[in-house]
Amino acid sequence: MFSSLLGFTAVAVLLTVSPGPDFAVVLRTSLNSGRRAALCSALGIAAGCFVWGLAGAVGLTAMLSASQAAYDALRVAGALYLMWLGFQALRGARRRSPEAGRDASGPAAAGAAAHGPEADRQSPLRAFRTGLLTNVLNPKVGVVYMSLLPQFVPHGAPVVATTLLLVAVHVTLGFCWLGGIALAVHRARAFFQRPRVRRRLDQATGGVLLALGAAVGVETAR
Numbered sequence: 747m748f749s750s751l752l753g754f755t756a757v758a759v760l761l762t763v764s765p766g767p768d769f770a771v772v773l774r775t776s777l778n779s780g781r782r783a784a785l786c787s788a789l790g791i792a793a794g795c796f797v798w799g800l801a802g803a804v805g806l807t808a809m810l811s812a813s814q815a816a817y818d819a820l821r822v823a824g825a826l827y828l829m830w831l832g833f834q835a836l837r838g839a840r841r842r843s844p845e846a847g848r849d850a851s852g853p854a855a856a857g858a859a860a861h862g863p864e865a866d867r868q869s870p871l872r873a874f875r876t877g878l879l880t881n882v883l884n885p886k887v888g889v890v891y892m893s894l895l896p897q898f899v900p901h902g903a904p905v906v907a908t909t910l911l912l913v914a915v916h917v918t919l920g921f922c923w924l925g926g927i928a929l930a931v932h933r934a935r936a937f938f939q940r941p942r943v944r945r946r947l948d949q950a951t952g953g954v955l956l957a958l959g960a961a962v963g964v965e966t967a968r
Contacts, residue, residue, distance in 0.1 A: 751915065754898040758916045761890070762923050767828055767955060771880050772924045774835055774951045776931040777938055779868045784928030786870040787877035791924065792917040794881025799913030802891040803906040827883050828959030831876070835952030 768791045776784035868876065881887060891913070899908045931938055938944065 750898045750900050751911070754895075754912050755915055755919070757894070758912075758919050761916070762919045765954075767831075767880050767884065768877070768920070768924060769927065770951045770954045771831065771877060772927055773931065774831075774948070775868060775873050775876065776928045777944060777947060778838070779873060781928055781932040783868050783870050783873035784931070785925055787868075787873040788921050788924035788928060790874040790877025790879075791881045792877075792921050793874075794878050794884075795887065795913060795917045795920065796910075797878075797882055798888045798891050799895075799910055801888060802895060803909040823883050825959045827879060828955050830959075831880070832952045832955030832957075832959060835948045835955060838948045838952075 772784050772787050772791070775787040895909050895912050898912055899905055938947065
């Protein structure tokens with residue numbers, strides 16, 4: 747059992763640090779809403795992993811994998827959600843552009859300020875929900891769990907308990923990684939709060955989320 751757990755931990759580390767929508771979501775949440783909201787977003791992502799882990803343990807992911815229609819429906823929903831998050835990030839970058847500030851004056855400028863950076867802030871609960879939906883609407887997480895976890899369940903071990911233990915390892919690694927990102931951004935907030943830096947990061951994360959959503963949306967049938 748120990749060797750299986752050690753082997754899975756090594757694989758889980760590689761999965762955890764690979765760039766993806768979770769990284770982009772936590773980064774943007776940390777920039778816009780602060781450390782607490784970013785940590786809640788990471789908790790939401792961790793909760794999503796447990797949802798997929800439970801689904802895998804009881805065989806729901808196998809059913810999802812067997813049904814092309816169900817898989818495609820979840821894939822499209824996840825793609826649209828990622829693209830919506832990307833659009834929000836790009837819209838935030840546009841609001842912070844110097845051109846937007848020069849074009850607005852008087853009441854218009856006041857309205858732009860009222861709907862500027864503050865409009866992008868998320869409460870901890872909303873940040874948790876964003877992280878949860880980002881993960882739960884990504885069917886690839888379920889497919890990876892379904893194909894990977896059984897390889898590390900020793901013969902004769904209780905399947906559900908062992909599967910949840912492996913998921914807990916992955917979740918712990920993921921939360922430490924994403925939480926570390928949130929804390930690092932918070933410590934360097936003076937640099938990241940510069941308008942030019944914020945605008946570039948919003949553009950980058952928005953582009954990444956749009957690209958990831960598009961990639962999921964156009965994925966060829968398995």
